[in-house]
Amino acid sequence: MTDFAKALGRLRRRAPLVQCITNFVTVNDCANIILAAGGSPSMAHDIREAEEAVSGAQALVCNMGAIEDTGAMILAGKRANSLNIPVVLDPVAVGGTQLRRDCGARLLAGVHFDVIRGNASEIRFLAGQNASGSGVDAGRMDAVTEQNLRSAAALAGALALRTGGVIAVSGQLDLVSDGRQTAVFRNGCATMARITGSGCMLTSLVGAFCGALPEDCFAAACAAVAAMGVCGELAEARRLKNGTGNATFRTDLIDAVFNLTEQQLLEKVKYEVF
C-alpha cells in the first residue's frame, strides 16, 4: 500500500478535477473539503452535460443523497468507466426506502464502482444482509466494533470481491477492504456524527485521492479515511479547547484538511492491515 503521506503529496501536486453528482444538503461542504485537500471540485449534475463534464475530470463521485440524479450518475459513471476514470459511490440510506433500493440496484447494475464508501448499515444492505439504520445514520446494531471486527471485515471483503471495487465502511472504526486485504482505522471522534455531511465529505475525499492515485484505489481510499479520521481528531481537540459546538467543528474539520501535513498524517494515523 502506497503510504499515506505520499498519497497526500500527490493529491496536492496533481490537483485532480473531481466531478461530484451530489446532494443539496452537503454539496458546499463537499466542494470545500476537496479544495482543502488540494483538488478542484465540479458539482455539475445536469443529465444533459453529465457525460461531457466527466470526460475532463480525474474522478467521479456519485452520492445517492441526490436520488433524483440517479440517471445522470449512470450516464456519467458509464462514461467514466470507459475512460478509466475512477468512480466512487456513496449509497446514502440505500436500504431505507423502495426508491433507494431500486436506485441502488440500478447504479450497481449500470456502473462499475472503484470504491463504495458507506456506513455500516448501507454496506450491510449492499452485502445482502439485514440492516437497520434510521434516516441517513447507521443502526446501532450494525456498527463495526472491536468485537465483530473480523466478521465485518469478511462482509466488506466479500462485497469487494463481488463488485470488483474497494469497500470503505465508516463509523467508530473504519474499514477499507479490496477483498484481499483489509485495513482498520481507529481515528475520528463522536462529534463527526453530530454534523451533517461527515460521510458525504469523506466520500468526496475518497474521490479526490482516487483522482490523484487512480492506479491504486485501495491506497487512495485508505489515505482518505486516514486523513478524515486524523482531521476529525484535530478538530475535536480544538472544539474541546475552545468550548465550541458542532458548527465550528465542521469548519475546523475542513480547515484541518487544508492544513494537514504529511508528517501529521503519518504520526496520528492509527491503523492495521490484515
Place this chain on the structure above:
Amino acid sequence: MTDFAKALGRLRRRAPLVQCITNFVTVNDCANIILAAGGSPSMAHDIREAEEAVSGAQALVCNMGAIEDTGAMILAGKRANSLNIPVVLDPVAVGGTQLRRDCGARLLAGVHFDVIRGNASEIRFLAGQNASGSGVDAGRMDAVTEQNLRSAAALAGALALRTGGVIAVSGQLDLVSDGRQTAVFRNGCATMARITGSGCMLTSLVGAFCGALPEDCFAAACAAVAAMGVCGELAEARRLKNGTGNATFRTDLIDAVFNLTEQQLLEKVKYEVF
C-alpha cells in the same frame, strides 16, 4: 406548559428523527441545528419516497421555500397526519406571489399542521389580513411590537383556532399561541435578521422539539422559540466580544444550541403567558 428545561432534556434523550422537506438555501443549517439540539435530521424530499420516509420519523417539517416540493409535502403530510406524527409548516413568503398563495392554500387544505411558524407578514397573510413583506422578510408595518401585542396575539390565536394547530410568530417579539393561551418571548437579537435561515432553523427546531414532545406541540413550540432566542443572545454576545460578523454569528448560533444547558435556558428565557 411543560417547562423548557424538561423539553430540552427529553429532546436529547429521545433523539427524534426529523424529516424535513426544505429549501436548498438553508438546508445545511437546518440539518446542523437539528443535530445541535440532539435530533437526527433527514432531508429526503423526493415525492417518490416522501410517504415512506416520513413513516419512520418522529416529526415532519414542511418549508415552503422548497416551493417545487409542495406535492411531496402534501403526500408526506397526509401520511404523517394518519400516523399522528407532528407536522410543522414554515409558510415562506406565502403572500409574496400567486404561486405561493396557491401552494399555501393547497397545503392548508390537504394537511393538518400541528405548528405553523412564520414571520409576522406570513402569519398575517394566512390569517386573512393585509400583509406587506418583501422577499422573505416581514414588512415593518406588520411587526409585532409592545404596542400591538394584544391584537397580534388575538390574530395568532384566531388562526390557531381556525387551523387547529399552534401558531408561532417570530420577530423582535415572538408569539406562540394555541388559541387558548399565548406566550410572548422577549429574547433574540437584531443580527438574527442579518443571516439567511434564522426562520428556517427555528422551524426545524420546532420540528425537533415536537418530535420529542408530540403530546404537547404548544410546549414544544415554546421551547424551540425560547431556545432560539436565548442562543441568539449567546451568539450575539460572542460576536460583540470578538468583533466578528454575520457568518460567524450563524456558526456561533448553532454552536450555542449544541452547548445549551437546561439551566441556561431557564435562566435566560424572558417570557410571559397570557
Place this chain on the structure above:
Amino acid sequence: MTDFAKALGRLRRRAPLVQCITNFVTVNDCANIILAAGGSPSMAHDIREAEEAVSGAQALVCNMGAIEDTGAMILAGKRANSLNIPVVLDPVAVGGTQLRRDCGARLLAGVHFDVIRGNASEIRFLAGQNASGSGVDAGRMDAVTEQNLRSAAALAGALALRTGGVIAVSGQLDLVSDGRQTAVFRNGCATMARITGSGCMLTSLVGAFCGALPEDCFAAACAAVAAMGVCGELAEARRLKNGTGNATFRTDLIDAVFNLTEQQLLEKVKYEVF
C-alpha cells in the same frame, strides 16, 4: 465614477432586495454575503414565479451554475429589463460543455445584462476567443496578468461595447470595463481560489451594489470588486494570524463584508482607471 465609499453607504441605506437565480452549491453563501453588505436576498428560482418575484426587486442576479433554471433566468431577465431593474450574469463554466454554450447563447440573446462577471476563461469565451479553463476555474493560459493587461482590457472593453453592459473579469487582477473606461484592481489573495463560491459571491455583491446604484452599474461593479478584494485581504490576514484554513476563511470573508467601513475600503483599495 462615484467613489466606493459612497456606493457602500448607499447600499446600506437603501437595503436593496436582490433576486438571485443561482446554484445549489453556493446559494447560502451568496445570500449571506448580500446580507453582510446590507442588502436583502431572495433566492426564489421557480420559473412559475420568476417574473412576479423580480418585479419587486431592485436587482436580478442570474448564475449559470443553476443551468437547469436557464428558462427562469430568461423570463425574469426580460421582465427586469422592461422594468429597468439591473440584471447581472455569472456565466459559470460557459465554455465548458455544449449545454453551457447553448444556455449562454440563449441568455445573451434573450436578456440585456447590465453587468457580466466571470473569470478570465469565461469572459474570453463570451468574447469569441479560444479559452481553456477546467471545471469552474479559469485556465492558467487565460489569466489576466500585468503583462497582458492592456490586451485583456481591450477584450473586455470590446465585449462591453458588443453587449452594451459592463464586463467584470476576476482573478489575480480584476478588470471592470464599460468599453470606454477600464478599472484594474490589485486586491484579493490566493486563498479566494481555495473556497467554492468566491466568484458567485462576488457576482451577488455586484447585484447588491447595482440594486443600490442602478444609474451607474460601472461604479457599482467597481465597488463590488473593490469590496471583495479588500475583504479577501482582511480575511487572509486573519487566516495567517490564526493558522486557520479555507473554511474559516470563507466565514471571515463574509464577516469582513459585514464589518467593512467606507474608510477601510478607501484606504485599502488599490486600483487605477485607464
